[in-house]
Amino acid sequence: MSLDTHIPARFDSSNIVDPASVSPENFTITGPDATARGRNRGEQAAEGIARTFEAYSALFTAKGIDTAAQERGAQQSLEALRAWDESQYRELEGVAAGAGLELWQVGLVNGRTEILTLADVEPHECSTLANRDAAAGTAYSVQTWDWHVEFADVWHYHSVEGTEGRRSYAGFAEYGMLGKIGMNDAGVAVHLNILKNAADHAGGVPVHSILAGVLARAGSVQEAIDLVLSAETTSSSVITVTGADRIVMIEIGPQHKQVIEIDGWGVHTNHFIGDEMMDGALELKPVGSTSQARYALLQERVSTAEAPAGTADFLPLMSTSGDEAPVCCVIDPAKPFGERTGTLVTVQFDPAAKVARMSPGNPKDVPHVATTEFSFA
Incomplete structure (x- = not known):
């Protein structure tokens, strides 16, 4: 099937925007319980959630995944999430109600990584760089989030207030997701890079729900590890967890997981290294x-x-140009929908200071764009 089939007009190449020019919305999410918290998110971000559902449904259709398969995959992941974390399931029910959408449509956004396994798809790629210096007592990490450039307007910043014994956390997420890349008030931060295994399939606990679970519940890197290992997954990713005194990269496959301890520099891109x-x-x-x-x-x-000495020292290491490998991913507008990739966000974490910094665009853009800082100090 042609990638140019079933494409909304806003995804035409003439409408491509520079990711560094985006001004993301910033939401504060509150509520006394999971359902109310979800409804608060859904009401505030209704337009963006509908736009993100449309974007992913169009991408899946272009990749040959029909609507029935999309809904089935979303429902399966929702049931897996319900078994793993009932509170998150109720929160997504609240998101759907607040946004005026069906639950499976919100589930499709949260389970988009798992649903992509239904297509003969070539996912796009990201890079994560971390450093732990035990002698100096420091730990930092930086990531580029590379994704479909047409999705430059489907993400936002958010600060989520902890209730019911949950942690407060902040970061960025795609509209309708409860969490993605971020840090919580315990100084536990998470990154995500997609991986691939021949046995990947749809229906497991969404990796984005695992990220949200870690942010909301983990008070330490070890608690984050335990949470990730407890989830029944069916697709492949790596979650880098950065704390003030420990960094791990947890490789996730459909049948197994491995925890890789980082001492000194740690690098991850989009292939398994464990x-x-x-x-x-x-x-x-x-x-x-x-x-x-x-x-x-x-x-x-x-x-x-x-x-x-800080996350700013990472930015030259993560900046590339010319014939170098594209850690800074530059858009090729000549490619069709589904194949146009750009670095949408650059993320910097300093868990000891409990500070997260996020900027639209790639590491070379950071000095020239507005950087949003979240602090739990």
Whole structure:
């Protein structure tokens, strides 16, 4: 099926925007319980949630996943989430009610990574760089979020107030998601990179719900690990968890998970590196993946880099141009819908200071755009 089939007019190449020019909305999410908190999110962000559902449904359709399969995949992931975290399920019910959508439509957005496994799709790629210096007592991490450039307007900042024994947290998420990349008031931060395994399939606990669960519930890196390991997953990703005194990269597959401890520099792109995760491991793209090249470039750079004094020291390491591997991902407008990739967000975490900084665009854009800072200090 052609990628140009069933594409809303706003995804035409003539409407592409520079990710660095986006001014994201910033929501404060409150509520005494899960359902009320979800309704508060849904009411505030109704337009964006509808837009994000439309975007993902159009992408899935263009990739050959019909509406019935989309709904079925969303419902399966919602049931898996309900079994793992009933509170999040109720919160998504509130989001749907507040936004005036059906629950499965909100479930489709939250389960978009799992639903993508139904297509012969080549997901897009991200890079994460972390450093833990035990002697200095520091830990930092930085990520580029590379995704479909047409989705430059489907994400927002948010601050979520903790109730019912939950943690408060902040960061960015796609509209309708309860969490994505962010940090909580305990100084536990999470990053996400997508991976691929031959056994990936739809229906597991959405990885974005796992991120939201960690942000809302983990008071330490170890508690984050326990939460991630407890979720029944069916698709592949890696979650980097950064705390003030510990960093781990948890590789997630459809059949197994592995925790990789980081001492010194840690690099992850979009291929498995854990020795226990090689069974069925695949490159994201059979031809043209840049994951190995980006990984090699970052490893080469950190091999001669001094220990960072802060997250600003990461930005030159994450900046690329010309013929270098594209850690900074630049848009190619000549490509069709579904294949146009750009770095939409640059994220910096300092868990000891309990500070998260986020900027639209790639690391080279950071000095020239508005950076939003969240602090729990």
